[in-house]
Amino acid sequence: xxxxxxxxxxxxxxxxxxxxxxxxxxxxxxxxxxxxxxxxxxxxxxxxxxxxxxxxxxxxxxxxxxxxxxxxxxxxxxxxxxxxxxxxxxxxxxxxxxxxxxxxxxxxxxxxxxxxxxxxxxxxxxxxxxxxxxxxxxx
Amino acid sequence: xxxxxxxxxxxxxxxxxxxxxxxxxxxxxxxxxxxxxxxxxxxxxxxxxxxxxxxxxxxxxxxxxxxxxxxxxxxxxxxxxxxxxxxxxxxxxxxxxxxxxxxxxxxxxxxx
Numbered sequence: 278x279x280x281x282x283x284x285x286x287x288x289x290x291x292x293x294x295x296x297x298x299x300x301x302x303x304x305x306x307x308x309x310x311x312x313x314x315x316x317x318x319x320x321x322x323x324x325x326x327x328x329x330x331x332x333x334x335x336x337x338x339x340x341x342x343x344x345x346x347x348x349x350x351x352x353x354x355x356x357x358x359x360x361x362x363x364x365x366x367x368x369x370x371x372x373x374x375x376x377x378x379x380x381x382x383x384x385x386x387x388x389x390x391x392x393x394x395x396x397x398x399x400x401x402x403x404x405x406x407x408x409x410x411x412x413x414x415x416x
Numbered sequence: 417x418x419x420x421x422x423x424x425x426x427x428x429x430x431x432x433x434x435x436x437x438x439x440x441x442x443x444x445x446x447x448x449x450x451x452x453x454x455x456x457x458x459x460x461x462x463x464x465x466x467x468x469x470x471x472x473x474x475x476x477x478x479x480x481x482x483x484x485x486x487x488x489x490x491x492x493x494x495x496x497x498x499x500x501x502x503x504x505x506x507x508x509x510x511x512x513x514x515x516x517x518x519x520x521x522x523x524x525x526x527x528x
Contacts (some may be wrong), residue, residue, distance in 0.1 A: 282483065293434075305513065310445055310517075311518070315513055328462065335447055337445045337446060337447045338445070338446045339443070339444055339445035339446055340442075340443065340444065341443040341455070342442045342443060343440060344437070344442065352498075355422075358433065359446055364447075368441065378514075378516055381518075382516060382518050382521060385518050386519060387519070388516050388519055389519065390474040390519065392517075392518040392519035393518045393519075394443075394515060394516065394517055394518060394527060395516040395518060396419065396480060396512050396515050396516075397512070397514040397515070398419065398510060398511065398512055399511065399513060
């Protein structure tokens with residue numbers, strides 16, 4: 278005899294698997310803001326893991342708690358508010374997310390202010406445009 | 417934690433940053449984007465003929481905040497970025513599962 282503990286309204290949604298609790302999916306997007314000079318190292322680290330199907334890289338600018346940096350030019354100070362960074366987005370199976378976070382952290386860390394951040398968010402659906410495939414097979 | 421993604425006019429970037437600074441929201445990522453909403457671009461005139469610029473330059477501001485700060489941040493950005501004209505932009509909110517500060521390895525809200 279089985280006991281139904283929760284509804285499974287999302288069980289038939291594309292990209293979800295049976296026994297998923299609502300709000301928990303098969304896939305996560307790992308969005309990393311890193312120093313531009315670490316892009317190659319991060320890419321190499323992700324290649325080695327072999328769980329990453331691809332990545333999207335965007336040039337961005339931003340700042341964290343230190344609110345930019347102070348530069349000097351010809352004897353006077355000026356503040357660069359927005360520092361150039363690179364954003365690397367990868368979508369992976371939920372089970373691989375922790376390893377990806379660890380790999381990116383290690384490849385991108387210098388220990389100095391400005392190293393960046395990593396955010397992990399749920400992905401509801403993934404579709405391969407060329408074929409229409411949905412879910413983890415689209416990764 | 418919530419991810420607040422704002423698409424605003426490029427000339428509003430400094431005003432939004434200053435307003436968030438006053439609220440002690442630290443940290444944001446800015447991307448140059450282009451887009452359109454319901455008006456589907458704008459019509460320009462050149463040498464007597466009309467042409468439509470479909471994609472208008474905008475600036476995307478991403479910030480991750482604690483759940484409790486979400487409404488206040490949305491209110492601030494809306495107020496500062498609004499001109500009342502078509503093209504003011506939009507704000508989207510999504511859920512963040514986790515956050516990591518790369519330098520130290522801190523996770524969760526202490527990474528913000």
